[in-house]
Amino acid sequence: MTDTPSGPGRPVDQKVSRRLKETALNLVREHGYRDVSISSIVATAKVSRQSLYNRWNSKADLVLDALAEDALAEVAHPITDDGSTAHAALVTFLTQVFAHLARDGRTLQSLIAAAQDDPEFGSQFHAAFVAPREEIVTALLYRAQASGELAPHRDVPILSAFVHGAFWYRLLNGQPLDADLASRIADEVFR
Amino acid sequence: MTDTPSGPGRPVDQKVSRRLKETALNLVREHGYRDVSISSIVATAKVSRQSLYNRWNSKADLVLDALAEDALAEVAHPITDDGSTAHAALVTFLTQVFAHLARDGRTLQSLIAAAQDDPEFGSQFHAAFVAPREEIVTALLYRAQASGELAPHRDVPILSAFVHGAFWYRLLNGQPLDADLASRIADEVFR
DNA sequence: CAATTTAACAGACTGCCGTCTATTAAAAAG
DNA sequence: CTTTTTAATAGACGGCAGTCTGTTAAATTG
Missing domain, CATH: 1.10.10.60 (Homeodomain-like)
Known part of the structure; x- marks a missing residue:
């Protein structure tokens, strides 16, 4: 390819x-x-x-491609610490994401911005960045439900939107993404 | 003025x-x-x-100003149905926001995008649009805690980020903002 | 080797942005 | 009425985006 x-x-x-x-x-x-x-x-x-x-069709296209080869891709693999609780796994995942964003968070903001007025780039960005992380968290929550760590009546897609949404909301409003945020998000998801 | x-x-x-x-x-x-x-x-x-x-300094500045005189401002007043539960009040609030966004949601996306690469406009947008809604939800949740509808140990700032984040996440990823989403968000917050 | 095909390059071109200059218009101040 | 001050206008300007044209380079095909 x-x-x-x-x-x-x-x-x-x-x-x-x-x-x-x-x-x-x-x-x-x-x-x-x-x-x-x-x-x-x-x-x-x-x-x-x-x-x-x-x-590439645009600067956004090029930069996304360049980032994909770099640190951005490293977080996209599922979490492997199966010995631990889903709560801990979520904290680990979020902490990793936030750590990688220390370097390229500003750039990521600009790419999200670029996606808003360019549907074609929006699709690429979604496929390259949004969907994989969405998938990881959703799978993690469903596994937690199967193992009984998360109550069966909880709305997993909404919880996933909560997690990613809190992340986006803070990022796009210039608020810090730190370890404290990661653990507080996880605490609220897993009562 | x-x-x-x-x-x-x-x-x-x-x-x-x-x-x-x-x-x-x-x-x-x-x-x-x-x-x-x-x-x-x-x-x-x-x-x-x-x-x-x-x-105005930019197209974003002008359009925000124009929108502020229009429908966008109508949602910014606190909710007055005090006879009802906080759960119902949250659903009402979100439904109102989503309804107004049927017309200008696309424009709002573009303004959020513009704010990412223009810190000065970002501040204005935050003051005009983000902060007032953040305030409404936060106050609503604290009132719910005072009345016992929300458990006292719940992390209100994080819950607020969940609510607004889910909203932003769906909006910026082109997913629908409808009544179903409003009630599911509220259901998960007040579980 | 000759013909074909696609990439890389240099450079021109249009349209828009944000700024700047010069001129005219409408108010208050003397 | 004259001067001063600020707004509105017309128009030019440099810089960048995205497209297009023509030329040269590097590969396969016959």
Whole structure:
């Protein structure tokens, strides 16, 4: 999927792609998403403007792709501490997410913002970032219900919206995402 | 506060302000926030570009101001059905918010997005829209605790973040905000 | 090797943003 | 009435986004 060398024509230069992603991520982390222009990315990467648009539709597209290779993807695997309670697992999950967001939380805010006025990017962002985390928490809560740690009549989809919503609400309103928040969220979910 | 006619110099023409707000709101409701340019607003309102920038710093500023005079402000008053339970009051509040968002929810999404990359507008948006609703729900939950409807050990700030977060999470992810959601949120809060 | 196909590149172009300049209009102050 | 002060206007400007054109480069196909 990453490279399709078959067929005629000059092949896509992966070095160009890598250079663009690295440059974009470096510039965004240094100056902030808003203050990095497409023009500055291609100029810094020493790549033609069109080569960027041949690969991505927008700055948001490019940055999401660059982030996906980086720390953002590391949280997306399910939690494996099955010896522990669901309560503890939720705290662990949230703490991990928050820790990774210490570096790229600001950028993530900008990507969420970009998704609001660009439905196509919104779908990609949802698939790459939102859905996997939604899945993890939902599965965790259903397992907790099966094991009796969570009462069977609790509304798991709503509880999941509570957890992710509290996270988004704090992030998008510039409030801190710290270990204290993680444990208080988990405490309220598991009475 | 709306007009300060005292002092020398030509007074601000309120007709120009009204025309800009009306035009902006009409255009945004018809074409969507993203597809309305500053240039089209001033052209349609037959007002000079600078007159807009003399009053607001950005399109987001203008549209928030225009919305604030409209339906958005109507929800901001506390709930008065004191004869009812806190559970019912929360459902009423959420249903009202969701109903008003049927018209301007898309625009609100765009304003939340704009706030992410513009701290100054973020503060204004928070003061005009976020804080008042946060206040209503928080007060409602504390009253419920005082009356015994909500257990005293429950974490009201977190519960408030749950409620608003679920709302934001659904809105920003393009999911429906309907009566069903309102009652399920309330059911989980007052379990 | 020659023809075909696709990538990379340089550069131009339109449209919009946010700012700035110069001019005219409408008020208070002397 | 004249001066001062601020608003409204018209229009220009530099910078960036996204698109497009033409040219060169690198691969497969015949």
